[in-house]
Amino acid sequence: MSETVDFDGLKQKLPVAAFFEQVMGLKAKAMHSDSIRFSGCPACGLGPPESVRTSVKTTGGKTRWHCFRCEEGGDVIDAAAFYWQLEVPEAARRLAGGLPSMGSTIRKWHIRATEAKSKETPRDEAALREVFAHIRGSKLPPDGRVMEYLAGRGITADVAKEAIKRGVLATLPGNPARAKEWLFDVVGHELLVKSGMLRPDSKVPAICYRPLACFTHNARSAEFRLIRKPQSAEEVKLLFYGPMFPYFWANEGSNDYTIVEGPIDLLSSIVLGTKKNVIGVPGAGRWRPEWFKNLSGKSVLLAVDGDEAGQRAVHKANGLLKVMTDVGANVSVLTYPEPFTSVTPEEDWDVNGFLQWKLSQLQQQQRNSSCGEPSTR
Ligand SMILES: [Zn+2]
Structure with missing residues (x-):
């Protein structure tokens, strides 16, 4: 085939989200101000409808998708190549044939560019480490509800306690109100804001609802996890703070x-x-x-x-x-x-x-x- 395809024109004409909706048959979830989410991925498949697997967002005028599960991502042509299992030029040619409802009902996505977000105060790594030190050094006994959650996943109390001793694991109070109280008493409002764990306009740090804390090597970063199933697709199961580290x-x-x-x-x-x-x-x-x-x-x-x-x-x-x-x-x-x-x-x-x-x-x-x-x- 010698037919040429205008890649850039194609990307302009076909919104990434339209591919997810019309070809993959997924429903868009407008979640954050700057992205939409889907329960499936062109590369690694579909999850349950209520789950969240991929995000589609526009940065600097370019719209791309990213999968949280398999870490693949790209533009609309990459999505087509993965989904149809074709080489990129083949996928582009097939896309050029148009989506089912091209030109009529492709929804217009109003995605605010991410530039607005980058104006937020950058996270202070030193402050973050200070917060981690407070949490790992907590004098509270391991929280019963967190230990119960771990036991439900097969993690024995002995291993959990050893993990706490090693500083791999820490627990906040399983009751969000008590977690908040503890954080404000021990860590303090100023440090919470400085570390990026409390937005200046917010009253409660999001980690209060995610009392299972796991720390990467030498506590450079940490994830905070819910101790129950998320109640909706919007609820974030875990929050990660700090640099990517093992x-x-x-x-x-x-x-x-x-x-x-x-x-x-x-x-x-x-x-x-x-x-x-x-x-x-x-x-x-x-x-x-x-x-x-x-x-x-x-x-x-x-x-x-x-x-x-x-x-x-x-x-x-x-x-x-x-x-x-x-x-x-x-x-x-x-x-x-x-x-x-x-x-x-x-x-x-x-x-x-x-x-x-x-x-x-x-x-x-x-x-x-x-x-x-x-x-x-
Ligand atoms: Zn994927």
């Missing part, structure tokens, strides 16, 4: 490493009894090669999510596997056993999903064996 759990005397996604999977692998050092990358596609430069000659197990997005992040051209091979690590990739994957939805093919499956197997065995025992009157 979570880390050292196992004394071990020269081997496991790489997992995020702090819950890190704690889950400790509960599962790993004797290796565990590195928790923020996501299968969210890491920097320089984090791994000391892994030369070490044995490294990649235990990131087993779903398509996780595996693509491992195997793609500049993925985790390539980076590990390049630093000279002796790398292997974890495969989840079939008895687990056959009964588990793909989105739970991760270390925590595996832990929860193991625990349910154990419970089942106990139930079976106690049924078989003679009953006593």
Whole structure:
């Protein structure tokens, strides 16, 4: 085919959001002032309708999509290439044929440019670290509701307490009013604002509702997590403060490493009894090669999510596997056993999903064996 396609013209004519709506059949959620969100991604598939997977936003006159799950993204042609599994020129040609309702009902998206946001006071990293130090040094006992949430995900009290001792984990009071009181008493209004954790026009820091705090190596950054399911698509499950950095759990005397996604999977692998050092990358596609430069000659197990997005992040051209091979690590990739994957939805093919499956197997065995025992009157 020698037909030429006007790429720029195409991008102008076809809003990214229209592709998500009309081709992928998704409903737009207008969430923040500067972006719209969808429950599906052209690269890694569709999530439940109430979930949020991708964001579409306009910066400097260009509209792009980004997937929070697989970290892919791009313009409308990239979306088409992923979705139709075509090479970019082919995808562009197919797009040039038009969307179902081209020229009639394509919605006009009024997305405020992000420039407005950048006028906010930049976060003060030193202040942020000071807040983290207060939270990690809290004299309060581990919060019962947070511990209950962790137990529900299979994280034992022993591992949670050890994580608190190591400064990997901390809990705020599970009651938001008490969390607020504690933050204002101990950290103080000024430092909360300075650190960017309290907007000057707001009364309550958003972390009050997210009392499970997990800290990256040397507490350079932290995530704060809800201890229940989000109540709506608008509710943000976790907030992240500080630079992108890995979570880390050292196992004394071990020269081997496991790489997992995020702090819950890190704690889950400790509960599962790993004797290796565990590195928790923020996501299968969210890491920097320089984090791994000391892994030369070490044995490294990649235990990131087993779903398509996780595996693509491992195997793609500049993925985790390539980076590990390049630093000279002796790398292997974890495969989840079939008895687990056959009964588990793909989105739970991760270390925590595996832990929860193991625990349910154990419970089942106990139930079976106690049924078989003679009953006593
Ligand atoms: Zn995706």
